[in-house]
Amino acid sequence: MASAFDKLKSKRCTAVITVPAPLAPPAAFLRNQRRNMSFFWDSPGDLPHAGAGAVEILRVSGPKRCAQLEARLERLWNDLVVHIHPDCAPPPPRAFGGMSFHPDGASSRSPHWQEFDDGCFTLPRWCYGHDGKRAFLSLAVRGPEDCDPVRGRELVDELEAILLGLERAAEASPVRHHERPAEAPANAAGTIHQIDVRTWERRIAEIHRAIGTGEFQKIVAARRCDVELPWAVDELEVLSRLVAEPMCTRFLFGREKFRFLGASPELLFHKRGKVLRTEALAGTSPCPAGADVAERANALLASRKDRVEHAFVVREIAQILGPLCKEFRSPAQPRVRSIREILHLYTPFEGSLEHEMNPIRLLAALHPTPAVGGLPKAHAAEWIARHEVEPRGWYTGPVGWVDAAGDARFVVAIRCGLVGECSALIFTGAGIVEESLASAEYAETTLKQLPLLRALGFLEEAFHPKPRQATDGS
Ligand SMILES: C=C(O[C@@H]1C=C(C(=O)O)C=C[C@H]1O)C(=O)O
Structure with missing residues (x-):
């Protein structure tokens, strides 16, 4: 540690110093951290991570946001020095973040989303993660300013305090492979404001008119549900309850006023070396407890x-990624993914990139898929940005990480909401095609609110769910 600091004293660069840490739930690390620029990430098949603070904040905006991000990340990785304690084997440093659905700046002008920007990634000051057996804590420092003796001492003291906190958390609640959802607050109460069915029907009629002109084949309609609570929302409790959503990626991005969090069932893509995985997830049916x-x-x-x-x-993803890959495989027929009371059609894709490719280029090429935007892709995204009443902000945007080795994992931010002190905004949507019925899509978008409503403490029965095996196949 001291030698890493010494080397940085005379240099203008950023270093990530990683040390072994006690094995505890990543949320326990967040308990003692400030909310601004915090994040949480727990994705099936990935190492859970939590982070706080930032030594680099990469804010990007406008239609060139992906090119900006790519350039800034490249500079960040090129200048980064990595020090790893011999007793730990962390993954390469990761930048975590996300983007809004549309880069029109509308979100940053809205009071709810202004802290989030059109896109924002951070190299966290503190990053904690584990692989189920071993945990690590990373501290990112910037030379030379973090290395003067006073600042250096402060950071070392903070490191020791975090390690101590993790040790206590490890004793209190050792990591389990399957966290148990936290108890519901007693007598959950509050108010839920939904748009009325007539307003929704008018919105769907407008989409049907747009489809009727022949310009569009599909447009995803979205709605917002505003929730007020008589108590302060504890976002870490909400996250722990979202563990009940099978096979979903739980994520959180914290700012001063709002926290954006959810449990997404939709992978945008995962890139590891040249291996690329993605999926089409669209087409939905309710499946209440007890149904066959x-x-x-x-x-x-x-x-x-x-x-x-x-x-x-499916067609759009194949058209975008097929030409970039040597092989790009998918089953001929969709499968069904079951997520508690919701079933989705899904088609997994796996391919091998012809040439190594910057993951932000893949992100720019894929987002927004017609699962959350529409078809034709760019035209539908413009239509949504112009017509939708409540700004989507990061809802239906990509959230995830990119690492220094060029790997990345992003999910589509759905089944999520923006949580304030005593309030929450829940966003849900549904794909509208010529044959869609407004009433059925209203029911579908109400159903999609359930995971977050439950996690916020509504719907008492939800805390004693009848266990149903999650399935992922036909
Ligand atoms: C837009 C959402 O979900 C998307 C729309 C789906 C559909 O229309 O069937 C299914 C999965 C998602 O791709 C959402 O959950 O808010």
Whole structure:
């Protein structure tokens, strides 16, 4: 540690110093941290991470946001010095962040989203993660300013305090492979404001008119549900309850006033070396507890409207990524993914990139897929930005990480919301095609609110759910 600081004294560069740490739930690390620029990430098949503070904040905006991000990340990685304690084996340093659905700056002008920008990634000051067996804590420092003796001492004291906190957390709640959802607050109460059905029907009629002109084949409609609570929301409790959503990526991005969090079932892409994985997730059916899952799944597979909606996404992904890959495989027929009371059509893709490629280029090429935007892709995204009443902000945007080795994992920010002190905004949407019925899409977008409403403490029954096996296949 001291030698790493010494080397930085005379240099203008950023260093990430990683040391072994006690194995504790990453959320425990966040308990003692400031909320601004904090994040949490727990994705199936990935190492859980939590971070706080930032030594580099990469804010990007406007239509060139991906090019800006790519250039700034490249500079960051080129100038980065990595020191790893011999007793730990962390992954390469990661920048965590996300982007809004549309880079029109509308989100940054809205009071709810202004802290989030069109895109923002951080190299965290503190980053904690584990692989289930071993944990690490990384501290990022900037030379020479973080290395004067006073600042250096402060950082070392902070490091010791964090390690001590983690040790206590490890004793209190050792890491389990499956965290148990936190208890619900007793007598959950509060108010939920929904848009009325008529307003929704008018919005869908407007989309149908746009589709009727022949300009669009699909547009995803979204709505916002405003929740007020009589108590201060504890976002870490909310996250721990979201563990009940099977096979979802739980994420959180914290700012001073708001925290953006959720449990997304939709992978945008995962790149590891040249290996690329992605999926089409579109087409939905309710599947209430007690319903015959196989019967509902077969009905969903047989639904013409849902197959059309799904096929648009499959075709678009294949068109974008197919030419970039040596092989790009997907099953001929969609499968059904079951997430508690919701079933989705999904098609997994796996490929091998022809040439190594910057992951931000992949992000720029893929986002927004017709699963959350529409078709034609760019035109539908413009239409949404111009017509949608409540700014989507980061809802339906990509959230995830990019690392210094050029790997990345992003999910689509759905089943999520923006949480304030005693309030929350929950965003949900549904793909609209020619055959869609406004009433069914209203029901679908209400159903999609359930995970977050439950996690916020509404819907008491949700805390004693009848366990149902998650399935991922047909
Ligand atoms: C837009 C959302 O979900 C998307 C829309 C789907 C659909 O229309 O069937 C299904 C999965 C997601 O790609 C959302 O959950 O808010």
